[in-house]
Amino acid sequence: MSTTLPLFRRAFFDTWRSTLAWAAGLAGATLLYLPLYPSIGGSAQMQDMIDALPPEMTKALNYDQIATGPGYTQATLFGLIGFLLMTIASVGWGAAAVGGDEESGQLELTLAHGVTRVQVVVERAMALLVRVLLLAALVFVLVRLLNESARLGIRPENLFGAAVLFAGLALLTGAAALCAGAVSGRRTYGLAAGAAVGVLGYVFNAVGRQSPDLEWLLRLSPYHWAYGNAPVANGADWAAAGWLWGISAGLVAVAAFAVSRRDVGT
Amino acid sequence: MAHAISTRSLTKKFGRREVLHGVDFSVEAGSVFGMIGPNGAGKTTTMRCLLDIIRPTSGEIRVLGKDPRLGGPELRRRIGYLPGELFLEGRVTGRKLLAHYEAISGPVAPGRIDALADRLGLDLDRHTRKLSKGNKQKLGLVQAFMHDPELLVLDEPTSGLDPLVQQEFHAMVREARQQGQTIFLSSHVLSEVQQTADTVAILRDGRIIAVESVSGLREGAVRHLRFSANGITAHDAGALLGAVPGVGHVEVLESNGTVTLSATLEGAIQPLVKALGTLQLRDLVLEEPDLEESVLQMYSGPGDASSGEANSRDSSHKNSIHRQAAK
Incomplete structure (x- = not known):
């Protein structure tokens, strides 16, 4: 009996609890942060407080535009709490997809069946992609719903672009985790690689913004590629989105190639 | 097709450590072939090579007439495989897990899964990670047998099963053989394979040291x-x-x-x-002939200088074999 995309279906449906939990977390964060904008971000007091902070700190946290609705959403949701949650979810899924499955001994049995290794990697990467897209779509929908009541004033096309970059950034960390896990056969290496892309991207962005001498760091930061021009306020840099998605696809290809060429479960 | 499996000069190195040093054997189609040997002899490595889970360093393998490296999914659909160590951690029921494996293996006859689970006394509606080792093993067996593959490759199939279920398993093997399926199974003790196997190969330190028919062993036993x-x-x-x-x-x-x-x-x-x-x-x-003794004789047979005189049957000699097996 052949069902279409059996490995995708298993990877996707068997983790529905985890998907649901991350969705609840993201929804909670969105519903908590954004309605506070009128009383915090938009108030003059807040602006005074931000002005009182050391400018290095404001830049590191991307709080320089927090007094506007789009700036506030960019800094708090897409740039910080949402980014954090999405990265952890995506890296966890990516590391488990191949490396974790191999380490737990289950990949061996799957590969003994009527599947190819490339198919295993690609279908599981698809499951990662779909879960990330679902979460990003959820955030998009919630922000749209809150836009009016929280007086955010975000233009829908900018929000859409930001969501695409938000998903792309998470996908890149997840794909890095999947790739390192697939190359090494170890979940831990996958987690480390995914976390490194996420954390270093964030740190390079924070440090790179401090002085023109360090600006080269920004070019190495996927976080900066995605959010450097504040997409919620100014619209997406589609080339950056292309890079994020393209590199992710490349990492999946590397993973498929590596797994096809090596021994499994040794 | 005369041979369901054949290997020629099969070697496998992990890094610099060579695990198989030229394994040659062939399994006749429609027969039950047992491979026995102490832990670490290379049984699992040999079986993984047959399934293309690991790739041999050199040598040639034919499984159902094809090179496993090139046979791809079509070849593996014709094989049922039970890994030596079975890990089933998902938060899914046995039934759902089997449905998944059904989707990626050969066609399964309707009712076949329930019939097999019934025979082995396995509850398919429990979550797999809550199953005992024996019940996981049963799930693994159902998964290997359910699509009635031409070839069954079973690594230590009876480990963790209680004696009654072991008997049921042996009956399943005999039935499969009657239907013309080929069974290749491994064990570290002969007593587990002697009931069902036609032929026994003894693997030790990455080499086949003897291939004997069970009836031959029985006569000489x-x-x-x-x-x-x-x-x-x-x-x-x-x-x-x-x-x-x-x-x-x-x-x-x-x-x-x-x-x-x-x-x-x-x-x-x-x-x-x-x-x-x-x-x-x-x-x-x-008493029933003790084939174990005949085999232990073989372990220490000619061409193996390390384990003393060839015909010794005393207990100290047996112990020396067991010591080696424990390594």
């Missing part, structure tokens, strides 16, 4: 014999038994007019029965 009789002296009884061809290690014990003798018997039984017919027997035990 040693049985233990014990009986008590009245109305005969210990001396006469000893002499009578000693004259039977194939009898050795005779020990005689006399008490209260009853003599008790124990001995070993190699070869035909008929001469022994004739000799015993003249006695007033009170008790007679003729």
